[in-house]
Amino acid sequence: MALQPRSVPVSWLNPRQIEAFRAIMVSGTVTDAAALMGVTQPAVSRMLRDLQATLGLTLFERRGAKLVPTNEGLTVYAEVARSFVGLERIAHVAREVKERRAGVLRIAAMPALMNGFLPRFVGRFLKDKPRMDLSLSGVSSHLVLEHTLSGECDLGFVMGPLAHAGLIAHPMPSAPMVAVLPQHHPLAAKDAIHVTDFDGQDFIAMEPGGLSRMQLDRIMELHNVRPAVRAETRLSGIVCGLVTSGLGVSVCDPFTAHEFTARGLVIRPFTPSVDFEFAAVRSAQKRFPAVGKALLDAFVLHSRAFIAEAPWTQPEPAAAG
Template sequence: MARINSRQVEAFRAMMLSGSVTEAAKLMAVTQPAVSRLLRDLQALLKMELFERRGTGLVPTAAATALYMEVERSFVGLDRITAAAEEIRGRRTGTLRIAALPALANGYLPRLAGHFLQERPNLNLAFFGVISPIVIDWVLNAQCDVGFAEVPIAHAGLPSIKLPALPRVAVLPAGHPHCAKTILVPRDFEGETFISLSSGSTSRHLIDQIFHREDVRRVLRVETTLSEIMCGMVSSGLGVSICDPFTAREFDGRGVVMRPFTPRIDFEFAAVFPPQRSPSPVALDLVESVRQALEELGRASIPGETDEG
């Protein structure tokens, strides 16, 4: 038995949808005789009468109605494939897996990612907030499509895009005498109880280096791996600190006051990608959105950053 072809099925569907050979021909952009021939050939191949002539028109038989249900299922499936391809082209489908260091994951990046998803209604997101070494490990093992980690990156061969750096800021308990200053310098921390990040971290090294160079003696009572814990303790009134700008903004007005600090100590991080494959287009789109947002944030820097109080 000869096989039916897609044009015959298309003619049948067009006839069922439009109700006439004339309209079916318009739908298919062919002549009426061409549609009639396709329908005759289909009926012959199926050995089944699909349409009965009533007056000047054709009416579908019960067999045609039953067959149409199966045909429509197939066409819906094809439509879904077409729609999926359009979604992929538009970078709006699938699941994007992100790992980000806590400074970004505690508020700033989730808000940005939320706006990113609103523009891509069929994109799903898996978001993990973990310390930078774990971000690197997960990206290396392809557990995430993109990671955001503090630099320097331990694995030099890992594909990465460095993102705009923002300066760290001073964080003070609300009501602290130094809140009256527009900018803080190392000597303002002389004798102050200082809440520090853990020894061995890049941030801790950079901050300690500044105070050692200026021969400023702080009272180091607490150290922690997370800037959220640091700001939480500052809000209790226990002491002061130097913090990344993202976490500081999350706590600003919640018992914490942030002020510019000089000399500038940049908070630097990068987007990293699995080495086994090229970065996904949607991951690159997200990184570009982050880059643009950081540039805008950098331009809208904290007032008073150039004045020394």
């Protein structure tokens, strides 16, 4: 008979039973969960059975020799996972305090910067700071905003200019988007690419809805350019990977494009200019660590130098056609 869901007072929840449930979800079997917890298999089975009785939910279904989580089990696990992340964060902070380390600088950034440009800079910046640890996450801009607002990260980097009551935004130097081409493509013989060069060409596009895609679509419409879109993707790294495969040409941010030059990507200035705009964000309610400010100031200078020195980010006027 199916268990009946029930309202459960917090005092009824047994942390060890919840740990057993998590261990099964993480390891996949009761046997492995028992090894993970350092207890016997019957003990894990009993804790799971008692937890299901307390919650009034069936958390797993048995299919042959396997336990498969039910929809209810997956829903409960999502909350359990969030709770354990918080507990593990507390344990980590406690270790930091005990070891008297300077702390952890937590940074989240959009994938365009995380393809290599930002990690290399941050690694060099922290190399002479042995008492400072780093947490670095590459996620989409909307998740960067969530992490920054919730205090999960100290500093975030997101697409576009930004205004949000809960955040302090620092505009970063804008960088011209660049044309990216496969090796030996006929257009690679040109010193610079005009948008009209893409008319009829096989093209790799960013998915609709993003700022860069909207800007590029507007320019193509203005110049009556109709490329043959072969693929669409949300990530600039995938764009560059597809271009190096020879599937088509595209336009990309210079930070990602730079990471693919050693893999055969050809980069050319692109006109009319389309700016890749991004911003650094931090919480308006949370104290910004001094090392975070120092890193941000240094990264602004580093980004500005990269943009100024890269020849393909400073396009010469290119004639159409």
